[in-house]
Amino acid sequence: MEMKTKIALLTATLLMSACAIRQQVRPVERFEEKQVCIVENTAVKNGFLEVYRRTLTQKGYEVRVMPASAALTECPIMSTYTANWRWDLATYMAFAEIKVYKNAKPSGEAVYDSTHGSGNMNKFISAETKITELVNQLFPGGSGR
Numbered sequence: 578m579e580m581k582t583k584i585a586l587l588t589a590t591l592l593m594s595a596c597a598i599r600q601q602v603r604p605v606e607r608f609e610e611k612q613v614c615i616v617e618n619t620a621v622k623n624g625f626l627e628v629y630r631r632t633l634t635q636k637g638y639e640v641r642v643m644p645a646s647a648a649l650t651e652c653p654i655m656s657t658y659t660a661n662w663r664w665d666l667a668t669y670m671a672f673a674e675i676k677v678y679k680n681a682k683p684s685g686e687a688v689y690d691s692t693h694g695s696g697n698m699n700k701f702i703s704a705e706t707k708i709t710e711l712v713n714q715l716f717p718g719g720s721g722r
Contacts, residue, residue, distance in 0.1 A: 598691040602714040605677050605685030612639045613677075614652035619645060621660045628705050629658060629675070632712040636719040649681040660708075670707060675715060687711040 613633055617626060630640045641652065649655045660673040671692050677685040689707055 598689075600687075600689045600711075602687040602711065603685050604715055604717050605679070607718045608654060608679060608684075610654045610679075611637070612641055612652065613654045613656055614641045614643050614647070615656045615658070616643045616647050617645055618657070618659055621658065622662065624705070625658065625660050625673070625708060628708040629656075629712055632709050633716065636713075636716055638716070638719075649678050654679055654684075655681070673708065673711060675711060677715065685715050687715040 615626065615629060615633075626642065630642070633640050643651060643655070647655070655678045656675060657678075658673070658675045660670060662670050670689070673687075673689045675687045676683065689711060
């Protein structure tokens, strides 16, 4: 393979990796508790918490929203979340992270990251659909009610 072709392939590979969208979910193990306490993050758009809460409720969980100052030890199952939006022709959810703790120890995590997907048009997703997908993957079995 000649040098120009190698350079072109390397450049194309680097450009494609620079436009990557990453999603990784480590699901929680099924637990007996039916209540999930969510620590409210007032820095995140209100719609995120609403979708998260609704999806958990549809899975059979009782959801209790806790103040931002709540400690992870206040409920057996606690969850935190963060998300941010960016502008690029339109506003889109660029990053979302949901963490779940059982007895204050990490139990599961879901991350969606399109912050390096500048050229990738797949970043223009419905935030509600993506949050629902993340929660369903994070809590695959539901509450077992």
